[in-house]
Amino acid sequence: MKFNKSILSLALVFSINVFAADKPEVMILGTGGTIAGAAQKATDVTGYTAGEIAVSTLIEAVPEIANVADVKGIQVANTSSSNISSDILLELANTARKALNGDTKGIVVTHGTDTTEETAFFLDLVNQTEKPIVVVGAMRPATAISADGPMNLLNAVTLAASDEARGRGTMIMLNDFIGAAYYTSKTNSTSLDTFKAYDQGFLGTFAGGVPKFYYGPSQATGKPSFNISKIEALPRVDIIYSYLDMQPDQLNALVDAGAKGIVVAGSGNGSTPKAVRDRIAELQKSGFPVVLASRTGAGYVTAKEHGIGSGMLNPQKARIMLMLGLTKTQDLAELADLFGTRA
Numbered sequence: 315m316k317f318n319k320s321i322l323s324l325a326l327v328f329s330i331n332v333f334a335a336d337k338p339e340v341m342i343l344g345t346g347g348t349i350a351g352a353a354q355k356a357t358d359v360t361g362y363t364a365g366e367i368a369v370s371t372l373i374e375a376v377p378e379i380a381n382v383a384d385v386k387g388i389q390v391a392n393t394s395s396s397n398i399s400s401d402i403l404l405e406l407a408n409t410a411r412k413a414l415n416g417d418t419k420g421i422v423v424t425h426g427t428d429t430t431e432e433t434a435f436f437l438d439l440v441n442q443t444e445k446p447i448v449v450v451g452a453m454r455p456a457t458a459i460s461a462d463g464p465m466n467l468l469n470a471v472t473l474a475a476s477d478e479a480r481g482r483g484t485m486i487m488l489n490d491f492i493g494a495a496y497y498t499s500k501t502n503s504t505s506l507d508t509f510k511a512y513d514q515g516f517l518g519t520f521a522g523g524v525p526k527f528y529y530g531p532s533q534a535t536g537k538p539s540f541n542i543s544k545i546e547a548l549p550r551v552d553i554i555y556s557y558l559d560m561q562p563d564q565l566n567a568l569v570d571a572g573a574k575g576i577v578v579a580g581s582g583n584g585s586t587p588k589a590v591r592d593r594i595a596e597l598q599k600s601g602f603p604v605v606l607a608s609r610t611g612a613g614y615v616t617a618k619e620h621g622i623g624s625g626m627l628n629p630q631k632a633r634i635m636l637m638l639g640l641t642k643t644q645d646l647a648e649l650a651d652l653f654g655t656r657a
């Protein structure tokens with residue numbers, strides 16, 4: 315397996331244990347992000363470096379964690395989340411799988427919020443246990459006045475250690491709300507109140523330091539499951555954005571560059587200008603998968619004749635689904651089934 319050495323240089327080099335022997339075991343996998351970010355000034359909430367502080371320091375800064383779990387921490391990466399690669403996703407998933415197959419009650423992943431939804435969605439599709447994975451981050455760096463990371467981390471560990479979290483798949487925990495990784499996305503570039511699932515809503519909230527779920531355990535309708543234990547690399551899948559006057563050149567460039575699939579962030583219900591649509595139809599005829607998603611940020615993209623509708627998935631989640639789907643099949647109808655949109 316190949317890794318980006320500069321980002322993964324700390325991977326698995328050290329681990330921290332916070333012993334609380336009578337409490338459930340929770341493993342925290344650190345990857346960086348603003349929750350591990352440091353700025354020069356306590357008032358600086360945008361000009362900072364993400365992924366500066368080790369996960370061990372984040373855990374030590376919240377001694378209350380020992381009241382809810384026996385925590386083990388592993389630094390898988392320490393970077394801004396825009397640098398999280400498919401190799402890191404595989405490393406994270408494999409580390410989580412080994413722990414979940416043992417005594418660990420749940421996993422917490424500390425992560426930059428910018429791409430939390432992609433990593434959380436990936437982990438949701440590949441976790442083959444009933445045990446929870448909770449992805450947590452922060453919108454303010456650890457050095458800021460009123461940093462949100464410590465409370466988010468305590469909530470995430472509490473959630474991962476709770477009996478009620480079982481059977482709900484991977485969750486995103488920020489700003490006191492619990493969202494299903496399958497549906498939740500970052501919707502605001504700077505606000506603390508950024509994670510939403512506009513159509514599906516939250517699964518629950520934190521009140522008085524305890525998770526309060528609105529519904530019993532359930533999973534997203536039609537959610538597939540992938541066993542990636544033997545997968546060494548994920549296929550290249552790219553995203554392009556549709557706009558007025560868009561030309562097919564970008565599709566052609568990506569095919570020439572070796573992409574194995576393309577997701578188009580189309581307008582509305584996955585629309586593109588006619589020339590692009592015609593090229594997508596040609597690619598589809600040749601067996602090359604093009605998924606049509608929506609740039610609107612919410613809603614459903616229906617089945618298409620000239621490509622694969624992304625269903626409920628936004629472009630970045632559709633990309634993860636297509637990458638995983640291509641590890642199993644090249645068949646376009648079977649790939650469409652993963653999105654619930656066979657034409």
Ligand code: SIN
Nearest residue numbers: 348394395426427428
């Ligand atoms: C990042 O995603 O790494 C930076 C932004 C954040 O964590 O909020």
